[in-house]
Amino acid sequence: MLAALQHGIRDVRLGERPEPTPGPGEVLVRTKAVTLCASDVHMFAEGNVGGVSWDGPFVPGHEAAGVVEDANGTDLAAGTPVVLDPAVACHECDMCAEGLFHLCRNLKFCDLPPVDGAMRELIAWPADRVFRVPESVDLVEAPVIEPLCVALHAVELASRPAGAVVAVVGCGAIGLFTLRMARLRGAKRIFATDPIRERLELARELGADDTMQVGVQDPGAEILKATDGRGVDIVFEAAGPQEALDQCLEVVRPAGEVVIIGIPSADEYRIRASSLRRRELAVRFVRRQNENYPEAIELVRQGAIRLGPLLTHRFPVERAQEAFLLAERKVDGAVRVAVVFD
Ligand SMILES: [Zn+2]
Ligand SMILES: [Zn+2]
Structure with missing residues (x-):
């Protein structure tokens, strides 16, 4: 079957992989689309993400949607439109016992080498990590439910939104x-x-009251001014670079919360301890999501969340390399970029 293969830094090419056979409890899904996450882009541009790198060519992509091809005895009938949760927990360790499946000590993650990702025609995946999506959802947009789950989880972790x-x-x-x-x-x-x-325009569309363009305005100073010097109660860091964290720390009020979702490129942050200590800040890191798919899908079904505005570009799998380059450069208004199978 066809698969996109990452051979090296900024080198994704179409190749072949053997067709998977679903094991016990797994369904076979025919992939429709895979969207590119920041972690995929880190792997593409830097050759590693959070210290994980790879040896041979591997299949990228973990935000995937498709159609069940073979139910394999599970109750997901062939033809069902689905999204995949890329993380598979062991259900045996102490974290799983506490219901913290995303922190499973033996977590298997789609596209984290040596596990092949989803950018291939067929994928066999545990049926309990495969979720039905409403017929009304465009399957090319559906993979964007994965970052929605991360956002849901991040907001859940904040104590008082x-x-x-x-x-x-x-x-x-x-x-x-x-x-x-x-x-x-x-x-x-x-x-x-x-x-x-363009992203700030989308932010306003989705409900931001005030937006500030980094590099043009001074967001830190303006947020402080707009809050009469008080600062914000909760700041979510969803960018990654040091400057973004610095900006978060600048605008959060004493006894406020900093929720860090972004992935720093160098896997390192510099912080001045006194600046956090004197304000008694709570700093919270976010590890993806935990069992948020059903709720996320329900929000989409109700229309409370629209996926379409964030799915800005579509490329056929033959042009996966271009899709990655666009996602890396973030030009042309790109937010989520999809690689699509016919
Ligand atoms: Zn993702
Ligand atoms: Zn576990």
Whole structure:
């Protein structure tokens, strides 16, 4: 079968992989689309993500949707439109016993070498990690449910989004969904910052009250001014670079919360301990999501969340390399870029 293969840094080419055979409890899914996550782009451009790299060519992609090809005895009938949860927990370790499946000590993750990702015609995946999506959802947009789940989880981790003044630093898919979720959860006022103007337009569409363009405006100073020097209650970091974290720390009020979702390229942050300590800040890191698919899919079904505005570009799998380059350069208003199979 056809598969996109990453051979090296900035080198994704179409190749072949053997067809998978579903094992016990697995379904076979025919892939329709895979969207590119920041972690895929880190792997593409830097050759590693969070210290994980690879040896041979591997199949990238973990945000995937498709149609069940072979139910394999499970109750997901052939023809069912589905999205995949890329993380498979062991259900045996202490974290799983606590219901913290995303922190499973033996987690298997789609596209984290040596596990092949989803950018291939067929994928066999555990049936309990495969979720039905409503017929009304465009299957090319459906993979974007994965970053929505991450946003849902991030907002869940914040202790008091209702009534809070919130800032979201970084308006990629996760940042945009985070601000949307903060809105749905009753945030009082939402600031959003990003260097890219088109993303700020989307942020306003999704519910941000005030947006500031990094590099053109001084978001830190403006947010402080707009809050009469008080700062925000909760700041979500959804960008990655050091400067983004610095901006978060600048705008959060004493006893406020910093929720870090982004992935720093160098896997390292510099912080001045006194600046956090004196304000007694709570800093929370986010590890993807935990069992958020059913809720995310329900929000999409209800129309509370629209996936379409964030799915900005579509490329046939033959042009996967171009899709990656666009996602890396973030030009042309790109937020989520899909690689599509016919
Ligand atoms: Zn992702
Ligand atoms: Zn486990």
